[in-house]
Structures are given as C-alpha cells and as structure tokens.
Amino acid sequence: MIRTFLLGLLGMTLMTACTAPSAERSKSTTNDADAVERVIMARRSIRQYTDRAISRDTLQRILTCGVNAPNGQNRQAYELRIIDNPQLLQEISDAVASDTEVRMRRGASTIFAGAPCVIFIARDTTYDISAIDCGLLGENIILQAWAMGIGTCCMAAPTRMMLQSKACAPYLERMGFSADYELLYCIVMGYAAESPEAKPRKYDEKIHFVE
Ligand SMILES: Cc1cc2nc3c(=O)[nH]c(=O)nc-3n(C[C@H](O)[C@H](O)[C@H](O)COP(=O)(O)O)c2cc1C
Incomplete structure (x- = not known):
C-alpha cells in the first residue's frame, strides 16, 4: 500500500519535472499577435x-522558452552549455x-562581442535535420530574451574559430557535450549598449505565392 502510494508520488513528481513551468495548453489568441509581432520586428x-549580469532566474526562463520550440519528432536534438562567467569567456577568447586568426569587433575584448x-x-550529428531544431531553439531564446529587455x-x-583552435580544446572538453554532438553556433547575450537600426530585408525578392 505504502509502496504503491510512494510510486504514485514519484510518478507525479517526474511528470511535473518534465513539464515546462510556464507551458500552458495551446490556445492562440489574436491579442497575442501584436505583442509577438512587436518583439519580432523590434529585435x-x-x-x-554593458557589464550587467543576467540573473540565473532570468536565464532559466529564457532557456525554458528555447526548449519549448518545435523540434523534429520531439527528439530535442541539441545540447546547450551556458557560460555566464565573463572571466571564463575571456579565457576562452x-x-x-x-593560435587562430581572429577578427575582433572594434572595442570588443572577446570573440563573443564582450557579452x-x-x-x-x-x-x-546522428539526426540529419538537427540543425533545424538548433535554429528554432535559438530563435525562441532570442525573442524571449528581447521581450525581457x-x-x-x-x-x-566564434564557434567555428573555437573548433579550429587547438588551445581551445580543453574548454570544449570542459563543456562536455555528449558523443555524437558537435558545437554548431552560439548566442551571445546581455544588456544592450547600442540600439542598431533594422537592416533592410528583400521581402519582394524572397516571398512569392505559387498559384
Ligand atoms: C546562422 C547565423 C550566424 C551568424 N553569425 C554571426 C557572426 O558570427 N557574427 C555576427 O556579428 N553576427 C552573426 N549573425 C547575425 C547576423 O549578422 C544578423 O542576424 C543579420 O545581419 C541581420 O541583422 P539583425 O539580426 O539585426 O536583423 C549570424 C546570424 C545567423 C542567423
């Protein structure tokens, strides 16, 4: 009896742990449209x-949105490693x-634009379209981050250069990606010290309806 109760409790705990804290039942509303569009178009x-650190709670909220992105067969064919220690980022850079030719952005102290x-x-690497999962994960992260300022x-x-650099190998090792996983790209983040103009997009050239 007690055993059954404990097993039930364990099952419920696991189910809760597998559910994103902010995940809600799917229901899209027209009210959401303006907010989403504003974030997409303003990003x-x-x-x-700036040097201001991002709190771990804030990072967790952003990362949870990332992992909630659509992904092939729900395989979530990516792994993430987060470094929020500027000293470690400087060391890697x-x-x-x-040992690698780097082109640093003007005024930046690291290959990560000083983020x-x-x-x-x-x-x-065992899933042929995993790069799509990685991209969608990233876009969710990027948009939620922007929405949170x-x-x-x-x-x-930077990741290309890291993979080329022998001196960077110990840091890649430290990141400890699983076998069969390969570093694809990174998202640098922080509180902005600039507000760049939108770059032009080729809407007419890129979008065609097929009749
Ligand atoms: C796959 C990918 C790789 C990118 N790599 C770099 C990069 O190495 N360095 C950089 O400064 N920007 C990089 N960018 C950012 C693009 O330059 C940027 O998104 C594009 O110029 C459009 O500008 P916007 O994001 O401000 O709209 C990359 C973007 C993507 C999607």
Whole structure:
C-alpha cells in the first residue's frame, strides 16, 4: 500500500519535472499577435553590451522558452552549455586568439562581442535535420530574451574559430557535450549598449505565392 502510494508520488513528481513551468495548453489568441509581432520586428542583433549580469532566474526562463520550440519528432536534438562567467569567456577568447586568426569587433575584448553570457548550442550529428531544431531553439531564446529587455546576437564565427583552435580544446572538453554532438553556433547575450537600426530585408525578392 505504502509502496504503491510512494510510486504514485514519484510518478507525479517526474511528470511535473518534465513539464515546462510556464507551458500552458495551446490556445492562440489574436491579442497575442501584436505583442509577438512587436518583439519580432523590434529585435536586432546586439554586438555591444554593458557589464550587467543576467540573473540565473532570468536565464532559466529564457532557456525554458528555447526548449519549448518545435523540434523534429520531439527528439530535442541539441545540447546547450551556458557560460555566464565573463572571466571564463575571456579565457576562452584568449585561448582562441593565441593560435587562430581572429577578427575582433572594434572595442570588443572577446570573440563573443564582450557579452557577459554565451549560450553554446551543439547539434546531434546522428539526426540529419538537427540543425533545424538548433535554429528554432535559438530563435525562441532570442525573442524571449528581447521581450525581457535583453539583447542577443546569434553567432557562428566564434564557434567555428573555437573548433579550429587547438588551445581551445580543453574548454570544449570542459563543456562536455555528449558523443555524437558537435558545437554548431552560439548566442551571445546581455544588456544592450547600442540600439542598431533594422537592416533592410528583400521581402519582394524572397516571398512569392505559387498559384
Ligand atoms: C546562422 C547565423 C550566424 C551568424 N553569425 C554571426 C557572426 O558570427 N557574427 C555576427 O556579428 N553576427 C552573426 N549573425 C547575425 C547576423 O549578422 C544578423 O542576424 C543579420 O545581419 C541581420 O541583422 P539583425 O539580426 O539585426 O536583423 C549570424 C546570424 C545567423 C542567423
């Protein structure tokens, strides 16, 4: 009897743990449309940051939104590693710069544009379309961050350089991605110290209805 009760309790706990805290039953409302559109259209890539740290609670909320993105067969074919220690980010950047040709942004001290936090995203190499999962995960992170007043920049150049750099190998090892996972890109983030203009988009050239 007690055993059954305890097993039931364990089952309920596990079910709760597997549910995102803010996940709600699906119901899209027209009220949401303006807010979502505003965030999408106002977001810009940020490449200059203040030193202000992002709290772990805030990061957790943003990351939960990321993992709630659509993904192939719900395999969630990515792994994330978050570094919110600027000193460690500087060390990684210095290691890469020691043996790889790096082009640092003007005024930036790291290959991560001086951001105080970086999310590293690896893809499952055994799943041919895992890069799509990684991209959608990232977009959710980027939009939720923006909605919470935090700037981001999706970046592939730093991770490319990290993979090329022998001196960076110990840091990649420390990140401990599972076998079969490979680092794909990163999202640098922090409180913005710039507010760039929107870059032009080729709407007419890119969008065609097929009749
Ligand atoms: C896959 C991908 C890789 C990117 N890599 C870099 C990068 O290495 N460095 C960088 O400064 N921006 C990078 N960006 C940001 C783009 O340059 C930026 O999104 C684009 O110019 C449009 O500007 P916006 O994001 O402000 O609308 C990358 C974006 C994507 C989607």
